[in-house]
Amino acid sequence: MADVKATLGKFGIPEFSWTPSSGQVRDNTVIAKGLRDCHRRLRTGKLAYRTCAKPRSGIGRIGKMTDFEDETGAFENGEAPDELLSMQIAQRLRTLIATDELKPGERLRERTLAERLDVSRTPLREALKELASDGLVVVLPKRGAVVADLSAAEIAEKLDVLGVIEAFGGEAACRMATDPEIGEIRALHYEMHAAYERRDRMNYFRLNQAIHTSIIAAAKNATLREVHERLNRQLYRYRFQGSVTSETWHTAIDEHEVIIRLLSAREGAKLGDFLRRHVHSTWEQLAPQAELLSEAKDAQ
Known part of the structure; x- marks a missing residue:
C-alpha cells in the first residue's frame, strides 16, 4: 500500500x-x-x-x-x-x-x-x-x-479547414467504422445529452469533443487523426466559447442528433456535408465577438 x-x-x-x-x-x-x-x-x-x-x-x-x-x-x-x-x-x-x-x-x-x-x-x-x-x-x-491570441481571420480559416477534415472523416467513418464503434459513439451522445440536461457544461463539452474525435478515429486514417488532433486543439477555446449560450447549446444538441442518425445509417455523403456545416456554425456563433476583440486589439 x-x-x-x-x-x-x-x-x-x-x-x-x-x-x-x-x-x-x-x-x-x-x-x-x-x-x-x-x-x-x-x-x-x-x-x-x-x-x-x-x-x-x-x-x-x-x-x-x-x-x-x-x-x-x-x-x-x-x-x-x-x-x-x-x-x-x-x-x-x-x-x-x-x-x-x-x-x-x-x-x-x-x-x-x-x-x-x-x-x-x-x-x-x-x-x-x-x-x-x-x-x-x-x-x-x-x-x-x-x-496564443488568434485573430478573427485566423479563427475563421482554421474552422474552415477543420470543417473539411471532419467532413472527410465522417464520410470515411461511414465506410470503415464497425457496428460496435458506432454504438460507442451513440453511447457518448447519450452521455452528452445527460450532461446537457444537468447543465454540466464541462462534461458536456468533453463528451462533445469525444464524439468528434471518435468519428475521426473510426475513419481509420492515422494521418487524418494526427492533423485533426493538432488543429482541434488550437480551436479548443473558441469551440468552448461557442457553446456558452443556452441557445447555441440547444442547437448543438439537435445537430448532434442528426450526426448520430446519419452515422448510424452510414449515409457518408450526407454526414460529410452536415459535419462541414456543423463546424462552420461555430464561427457563426463566434464571429461577432471575435471581430469586436480584433478591432479592440488593433486600436491599442
Whole structure:
C-alpha cells in the first residue's frame, strides 16, 4: 500500500480510488489486488487519473473531470510513466486556456504556474513545449511563453479547414467504422445529452469533443487523426466559447442528433456535408465577438 501511494505521489496524482466489482468482498486481499493492478498500469504509463470532488492538492485542484479529452486517450500509445505528469499538466493548461482562466496574450510565468498547479518546473516546461507545438502557446523573445491570441481571420480559416477534415472523416467513418464503434459513439451522445440536461457544461463539452474525435478515429486514417488532433486543439477555446449560450447549446444538441442518425445509417455523403456545416456554425456563433476583440486589439 505504501509503495503504491509513494508511486502515485511521485507522478503528482493527488488521489485515486479503486472499487471492487459487483459481488466482490472489500477485504484486504481484494483491495491489494486492485492496488497491484493500478500500480502495474501506472508503471506501463497506461493509468490516467480522475480528479476527485475534493482533491487534496496538486493539479487536481483545477476541478472534477475538467479535461476536454478522454483521459485515457493520451496514453493509448504506452508512453513511459516519466512522460505522464507533463502530459497531465498540458491537458490542465488546455482547459485553463479554453475556459479563459488563462487569457489570449497572457504571459505564462513558470514560477507562478508551477505554484498554482503545485508541480515542479521541469515537467511544466515540457508541458509548455507541447502546447507550443499545438499552437496554443507562442514563445516570444524576451517575453517567454504567452497564450496564443488568434485573430478573427485566423479563427475563421482554421474552422474552415477543420470543417473539411471532419467532413472527410465522417464520410470515411461511414465506410470503415464497425457496428460496435458506432454504438460507442451513440453511447457518448447519450452521455452528452445527460450532461446537457444537468447543465454540466464541462462534461458536456468533453463528451462533445469525444464524439468528434471518435468519428475521426473510426475513419481509420492515422494521418487524418494526427492533423485533426493538432488543429482541434488550437480551436479548443473558441469551440468552448461557442457553446456558452443556452441557445447555441440547444442547437448543438439537435445537430448532434442528426450526426448520430446519419452515422448510424452510414449515409457518408450526407454526414460529410452536415459535419462541414456543423463546424462552420461555430464561427457563426463566434464571429461577432471575435471581430469586436480584433478591432479592440488593433486600436491599442
